[in-house]
Amino acid sequence: MRFFEYEAREIVKRAGIPVTDYGFTTDASEARSIAERIGGPTVIKSQVLTGGRMKAGGVKFADTPEEAEQHAADILQLEINGHQPRGVLVDPKAEVEQEFYAGVVWDGTRKRPVMIFSPVGGIDIEQVAEEQPDKVGRRHFSNILPFGDFEAKEVIASTGVTGSDLNKLVPIVTRLARLFVDNDMTLAEINPLGKLKDGSFVALDAHMDMENEARGRHKKLLKDLGVGDEETRQAREATEFELAGEAVDAASHRGVAGNVTEFDGDLGLVIGAGGGSLTLFDAVRKYGGRPANYCEIGGNPSVEKAKGLAKLVLSKPGVDKIAVMMSIVSNTRVDIVARGVIAACLELGFDPAEKIAIFRIPGAWEEEGFKILEKYGVEYADRSVSMHEAARRAVEKIQGGVTA
């Protein structure tokens, strides 16, 4: 879940990291008041959840409050990569001596956060890593054990920063690492982290991304920031189909049947269980299939919930068949999912045997589940058929012949 810059700055500020005396507004005349309060040149920055705002004219410099108001009015009208600005951030134009970079990102491979620091900031860290690799320090750290400031010191010092700068940067990077863990972030980045003429450091821009599943643990923060429950804040806006998937999942507390992502294929997927969704999605693609969606089902949802998800997928324009596939289930019941997907077909007026390309869910209550599938003539497979083989059969069926 991504945050707007003005929200990310607030998170940084709450963590005790110095920020500029900025202001956020949705109103051009208020931008003028903020600029008056700041006194001096300002930067007016569009607040959008997309890149390329500088190029699109979403960042402008103002010497006077009047100019700030005019720029704010212009920027508020701008559409950047299809995004309407949430508002504008009015920031003092800081006298910066040097720009640094400080970030923490979740390393999905190592399953730990990695702290990244560079004395070359203000540009993409990837570019710095490529052009000046000795100027980028990295260090993984534990998100379970308490973070020690020596860890920050090591990373900063590894890039050649010494003396008073090192001493001032250690608490900032330490606080950034702690805020990352405390707020379940997947990305916490300050770029640029500016060194001002007086030798102090201040966060000039920040990017924060929170683990979506952790939203429930941070209700107070989200409420304070004004982030509504309905705001998904993903890399792109949720489609109607995806929002409908969320509604299916939210309709009952039992299990999971949602987390839907829309694709443009013809094979609808009802998939899940212990990483099964990703494996099965990849397997379908491996055999040349075109998934119409990604989703997750598990945790023993009710028949109604499984039915809701299957109906949603079956009703998606372009979906010819669905494949119902999971890894071996223990707490999710095979018979309950079978009832759900068959009921979905029947309620939509489809023949389950025609519409369900394959049902491959082995595990708890499979004997009952298989009896249901047999009655409706649905092809099913037990654990002797691998997930990959099940995916291959589903693709073969929808393509009416040979798979890749």
Next chain:
Amino acid sequence: MRKDGTFIGVEVDDAVAGDAALAAKLREVCPVDIYSDADGRVDIVEGNLDECVLCRLCLDASPAGTVKVLKLYDNEAVLA
């Protein structure tokens, strides 16, 4: 009284359907709300029938043979 869903049917012997204590007990034990207590009479909530998890709690809570859970997908096999 008998009501059927798509997959599950439930039959309650008319002789016990008016038993207020049984009506309250069935309403209490069924984890998926298949029974309701209609002013002291057992009633079956049709919309919930297919949620039956075959747990047998209703069978244990009622006099032997008075409540039957039927698997409609299995030639009406009676849950024993």
